Amino acid sequence: MGVAQSVPRRPDNWLTYQRLLDSDTRPVPGVLRRENPLELPPSEIAVERYTSREWFDLEVERLWKRVWQMAAREEDLPHVGDNLVYDIAGMSFLLVRVAPDQFKAFYNACLHRGRMLREAGGGTRASEFRCPFHGFAWNIDGTLKHIPCQWDFPHIQPAAWSLPEAKVGTWGGFVFLNPDLNAAPLADFLSDELSDQFKRWPLEHRYKQAHVAKILRCNWKVAQEAFMEAFHVVATHPQLLAGIGDANSQYDAWGNFSRAITANGTPSPHLSWKPSEQEMFDSMTDRRLDEPPLAEIGGELTARIASAAGAREMLRPALGAAVQDLSDAELVDSFYYTVFPNFHPWGAYNRIVYRFRPNGVNVDESIMECMYLAPYPPGEKPPAATIHRLGADDDWTEAPELGFLARVFNQDTFNLAKVQLGLKTMKKKTVTLANYQETKIRHFHFLLDQWLAR
Ligand code: FES
Ligand SMILES: [Fe+2]
Secondary structure (H helix, E strand, C coil): CCCCCCCCCCCCCCCCHHHHHCCCCCCCCHHHHCCCCCCCCCCEEECHHHHCHHHHHHHHHHHHCCCCEEEEEHHHCCCCCEEEEEEECCEEEEEEEEECCEEEEEECCCCCCCCCCCCCCCCEECCEEECCCCCCEEECCCCEEECCCHHHCCCCCHHHCCCCEEEEEEECCEEEEECCCCCCCHHHHHHHHHHHHCCCCCHHHEEEEEEEEEEECCCHHHHHHCCCCCCCHHHHCHHHHHHECHHHCEEEEECCEEEEEECECCCCCCCCCCCCHHHHHHHHCCCCCCCCCCCCCCCCCCHHHHHHHHHHHHHHHHHHHHHHHCCHHHHHCEEEEEECCCEEEECCCCCEEEEEEEECCEEEEEEEEEEEEEECCCCCCCCCCCCEEECCCCCHHHCHHHCCHHHHHHHHHHHHHHHHHHHHHCCCCEEECCCCCCHHHHHHHHHHHHHHHC
């Protein structure tokens, strides 16, 4: 499928991602050859979407109460009875593994006088849910177990006093929930296209190596939109330019998800000089001035080939001989998906998964989470990392498990609170999006409009 005429074209001498793939040392999988540019008129997005209480409340009613949303990794709840609290925009759910292959989600509130049954925080194992206030108790499958002083509650029909549920589904090792009991199944929402694109990179065969959650002082959409394009790299992360094809990125959208591909080990077209392969490699590997290079790049070796070869060896213990068939692209480039409304799994072997949520019902604050999902040798699955929480004033580098990305996130975070403040004082009442490079954001708002209009 070619790029349609209505999609803006970059200068002809800029390298497209598809042309870059032609130089791969391996056959490139079909999923990377797919293109589906978004065909929508230019987008102006009303500022009030990011700043107004009315808009936020509409999102609660029409989006969060009705949409499939990623709640946890299956491995966060490895045993029957394991449970955790999933909070979203003022709602709280208790997610439980009720059988080896079954999860349930309950509204996290006692049916007596409404106390929360479990507090937010790390997961726990339970054989029942007993309310700390007066002691009403439910079995882990949600059926009523115990009424203190039952003689005083002749008006309760125990069979009708199960905990109310939300719908639950799983995909890629993630547990999703949907408060709307009439919602179409998760698989329909995600689509065969999404599952097909992840077939080569089964996220269900990964373990959660790191999980960091940080409070950000901006609306949840401001936060996630900063991670949906490579357009900001030139101004926000200039140190990366020698080794990133930022403005050469490819953007596509299908149904309820979109995808960006940004190549690494190739210079930014913004540069007026041509970096050497060594300089590209050093930039990709975040080499500091006082450090030796991670590898000497010379002769036939290119930055892309060297990084791909290094990644193949890192993955060999987990993937075995299959690493030989992985293309350089799958080992070096960034494939960042957005599944509406707030779930961002990365493709191939980049490990990253993001999730963005409002912080409670605060219009101006959000929670950004970054997980690393890594493959592991068959039969040797390590335990899942627990959540490392960072406050609004904590620096990302307080989470050393994120490696050099922590410093990159600091650069992103530096903008976000200032975007939220700027939006509030902005005289122009819309933000204006680039037609192509902000495809994913445009696609998100196109879908959001449909949800909020329903
Ligand atoms: S509020 Fe839960 S037992 Fe009374
Ligand atoms: Fe960034």
